Amino acid sequence: MLAGFEQSQTSDVRQMPHVFDMPDPLDPDSGEDLPLLVTRRRLIRLALVAAETGARFQREGLDQDPVAWMLAPRELFGGRDGIEAALGLDGCLRAILLHGLSIGLDADPATVDDLLDDESGQPSPLMA
Template identity: 65%
Template sequence: MMTDRQLGRLLLVATEVGARFQREGIDYDPLAWMYAPRRLFGGLAPIEAVTNHDDCERAILLHALGIGLDADPILLDSLRTDDDVVTRSERVAAVLESAVN
């Protein structure tokens, strides 16, 4: 079971994936992308992960920016924050610091 909001997130990402693949002429099945495990979602398939708010945002950002078919979640999260973290190592340090505090 999923809520209407979770279903909406799934549909939003599926629509964005299909639109991007068509727009950029990507010769890969959008549905196959939705079912393949992705590093971006900690090894989960997007069809499972994107019902979560954060993973939905990550997927939309990945496809809106056209930055590949998978990405390091830490790098995408650094784009989603208001802080001044620029590099992956800085982001990892910031995440570790916030976990300790």
């Protein structure tokens, strides 16, 4: 089942505290910033998903902001946002397929996992 991203765009921004809890990436670093230990592979996954997201939004002429898509919780990622989910293999694969096939801006993870399984002819690593 595809969930409408457009609906979340029209809701009152005060109902979206998760976006405002994020640090502003254009502010200088602070001692209050939470450090994260992330591998290079995970950073590359994040860059890959961010690039694919931006490319799709550009390709399709979508009015939404691809960074907002990355910051919003998604059914596709079990309620996690795209930034967090893209670090893991399952979230990365799901996001790439979602955007590559243009199958909406959110989707049921089981449906996407089934598509991943069908694409390779092998069991999806997400099913393990």
